Amino acid sequence: MNKLEPEEQRRLLEEIAPDLLEAKKAEEEKKLPPLPGAEKGKVVTRLPPEPSGYMHIGHAMSGFLNYLYARMYDGKVWLRFEDTDPRKVKLEYYESFRRGYRWLGIEWDYEKNNSDDMELFYKYAEQLIKSGKAYVCTCSAEKMRRLRAAGEECEHRKRGVDENLHLWNEMLAGAFGEGEATLRLVGDMKSKNTTMRDPVLFRIINHPHPLTGSKYRVWPLYDFAVSIEDYLCGVTHVLRTSEFALRDELQNYIRSLLGMRNPIYIEYSRFEFKGTPVSKRKLRAVIESGLASSWDDPRFPTIEGIRRRGIVPEAIKEFTITQTGFSYAKREYDWSLLFAVNRKILDPRARRLFFVPNPVKLVVEDAPKVSVEAPYHPDRSELGSRRIEAGNSFYVPREDFEKAAEGRLIRLKYLMNVRILEKREGLVKAEFAGREVVKNVKIVQWVPADDFVDVEVLVPGPLYLDGEVNPESLRKVMGVGEPAVKTVKPGEVVQFERFGFCRRDSEKGYVFIKAHD
Template sequence: YEHARRLIEEGKAYACTCDRERMRRLRAEGVECEHRSREREWHLEMWDGMLSGRFGEGEVSLRLMGDMRSANTTLRDPVIMRIVDHPHPLKGDRYHVWPTYDFAVSIEDAVCGVTHVLRTSEFALRNELQDLIRSYLGMPNPTYVEYERFEFEGTPVARREIRALIEKGVIGGWDDPRLATVAAIRRRGIVPEALREFVLRYVAMTQSRKVYSWELLHAINRRLIDGTTPRMFFVDGPALLKLRGFEPVEVELPLHPEGHMGTRKIRASGELYVRFQDLLEVGVGGVLRLKHLANVRVLEIGDGRALGEALPGPPEPGMRVVQWVPVESAVPVRVLVPGPLFGPDGAFNEESLRVVEGYAERNVLNLKRGDRVQFERFGYCVRDSDEEPVFVFTHR
């Protein structure tokens, strides 16, 4: 407020009662409005009226006296203070006159001693305006370091685009796993170290706008989380497999193939869930291996059901090894699988968030929200809810 009053007193800011449309039109035409040339006392009186609550939102604003004929349109007498009638998220109704972005950030940077401003090049036109504000106030200007924005394929990164998708109900919020916001990437199971390495290795301070594949980030993340992520069984597209000649048994399985994370136990009976697609590909008469459990010859395949015979002996070379879940202790699980929001043609991808349903071993109930797991032969996932067994797919 003090800086704004000082600008008025020095003839570098003025009060304006033009409505938004008229102001926009005159700025586009490079034409000054009649308020610009009014006496200083009138501007100070209007400013005091803004602060006292005499005016409502949109009735009057404070504008910087710039250059209405400048090729840089941000310098054409922009608004620097305006009235906002609705409550502020943090300050409530304490203030109703608020600075615009350019006025606020120009002063804050100087007051806080900011010497270098790092930001995307879309703000380049605003540098001259912010420098002008600080020069009017006798404040030092920083050094600007600009770089281009980077994007992921099919994923919007502009805040206005994301907000529009949220307001239309297309996505669930700023942490929707299809987005590239920090909240969304965290929810998706990407660790901070992976994002940091990705930016430093592939992006850095690029001067050209680039679109990256998610696979680059996934490859880094996979390397970082593999050694600390437990393995468990999840069967998507399940079929009920009944076994002949199989005695119930409790098996102890490693939580990680390298053995450093301990073990978990599963009690297996003669009825198991396995992937129906695995059964179809092995076919009647074929043999598959239930991982860490038994060899099985497929005798019959029906609609979502199959009959098999347990065989003695270790797995044979070339045998298909599949995950399994006991029917008696199976936990129904949903996995949200995010994909690109938009296709190469810019059209919305209706399959951008698939829901995969299946059954998981009971040990998944020991996982808490935010815990990672690798569902064997499916992919890395993160538990998304403490109330129900819902997971978000990270990557394979």
């Protein structure tokens, strides 16, 4: 009864929307649209990761939605691991999700694992059996699949309660091997919604679970576990991706049989970025092709990948709030949308430094030997400055000087103007042309030729182009950096002037990853 059709969800959303829009303009703060059926202080949402793989940006955005709505209504958030497939679940992933949520600034009030509640699941299963709503089925998987597709019942559905109870206890006692018996819901074999056709509630898995070891062999399936857990946790709003939409009916039905209240569902299509699939299969293909070596590759949509790339949590949060809608339509975000948000956040805090990609040597024989005090930020003096000692030879961007004609005037930022005299392979000669700023002269960054560090910048691009793995998805730019590059701490994001925002990725040596321009 709490189940709302998408139209209904939108209608409710719309009803309160005008207030929101006005409020948004008034305080210039970005807010999510109102949550249907939400009451201050009574909202409970959940973060439901399956600890079977790496956390990615889709988890992050979904996580923000659940977290921000709970916060917006002074509600509570559960972190609940959906870990009822012992074969898929791995210990390392539990912590990786906690770490990911923490990094994002997503806080949760309570935490549990579905696998904590096995005894409870068994209790509810027994209740269903006793009320004639569940039966033990000993069909083979293939037969069951065939019958479900055809909408036909199997002979096991007619078993009596006592027999089912007996068989169920046999299952729990270990009398059946894997695949030999399941507990099924008495659903509706004729339902158009195939999930309602007597779905399996429990199956046998002979594989140790990372948390409970070999204590349990009879494991609940997703729909059963989640139905019960959402009720147990008091979840009022389920915000999840649309691949679960068909399960609303089933989960509500299971709860109705147990006398449990249902949450409100809000579903939306997956969040994906162009050229960057989140699918484990596709990412693994990239690793297997040798293009990437690990799951934290900066081209990957994994949390570790985007973190290394220099995307900050606030950007993902703001992006989720402003660019997201509860739409079922397929969408593929353009990275530039996220970059724009990230840039606005980074711009006031990132120090400006000189990095010269693909350097060429510039010699200015008559240059005065001077040093300059260069601010780390054009309009935020609190970020400080550094002194650069300049001689008469420099490294400058090859591109700028190769394109420039002889006789052309170019300014070395903060330092002086030079006039190009001659260009030879790997060397440009120029003459000193004054220190004052001249209008309409190209300004470039520079690095003293006798005091610099070698810098390498990784520039990530789309992993897939036109559905094919992109072999040139990671460009490596070699260059030199001014001495102050040594002061950039690992993890810090700076702006290399005229190059882009880059995060220092290495502990030793100067390897950076470019986030964006």
